[in-house]
Amino acid sequence: MMNPANVVSMYGFVATEPKGNTTPGGALRCSFRIAVGKGRKGDDGREVADFFTVVTWRDTAKFCQNYVRKGRLVSICGQLTTYSFTAQDGSNRTEYQIEAESVRFISSGNRQQSEAVPPPPAPNDFQEVYDSEVPF
Numbered sequence: 001m002m003n004p005a006n007v008v009s010m011y012g013f014v015a016t017e018p019k020g021n022t023t024p025g026g027a028l029r030c031s032f033r034i035a036v037g038k039g040r041k042g043d044d045g046r047e048v049a050d051f052f053t054v055v056t057w058r059d060t061a062k063f064c065q066n067y068v069r070k071g072r073l074v075s076i077c078g079q080l081t082t083y084s085f086t087a088q089d090g091s092n093r094t095e096y097q098i099e100a101e102s103v104r105f106i107s108s109g110n111r112q113q114s115e116a117v118p119p120p121p122a123p124n125d126f127q128e129v130y131d132s133e134v135p136f
Contacts, residue, residue, distance in 0.1 A: 008098050011075040011106055012036035015051055020065040030061035031097075032068060034076065053097040054078075064103055073106040 012034035020030040035049040042048045054076055056064050068074065078100035087093050 006079045007077070008080050009075070009077045010034075010036055010052070010098075011073065012049070012052070014068055014070050014072045014074055017070050018064045018068050020061060028058055028061040028065075029055065030057075030064040031055045032064065034074065053095070054100050054103070055081075055097050056100050056103060060100065060103060067105075068103065075102075075104045075106050076100040077102045 015033040015035045018030050018032040020028065022028055031053060033051050033053050035051050038048045038050065040048055076098060078098050080096060081099050082094055082096050084092060084094045
């Protein structure tokens with residue numbers, strides 16, 4: 001039987017500038033939103049997207065505060081979390097967010113500069129390994 005896992009991996013364009021703060025316990029926290037396209041266009045001809053709140057902590061938060069900017073294409077991996085609260089109008093609400101453990105750049109620029117960062121060169125000492133040689 002497989003154990004359930006809460007793993008989220010997606011990529012999208014950063015939709016808001018990251019906002020950082022420090023918790024009363026001293027942990028650095030940074031949040032921003034990403035837009036993830038649905039692969040189709042709406043009635044107005046524009047791409048339809050979902051928007052997700054991404055929260056990062058500690059070193060990842062520091063990286064996001066220093067380098068992540070609106071318009072950048074990023075890949076995120078983490079967990080989907082929920083929290084409930086009472087809104088100003090008195091209604092109970094639940095919101096979802098992604099607590100990202102890693103945030104990586106997919107492109108070197110913003111949406112207008114969509115050239116991908118080239119992969120690193122392959123090492124010269126690459127040796128092919130066959131399935132029968134793998135010990136697991």
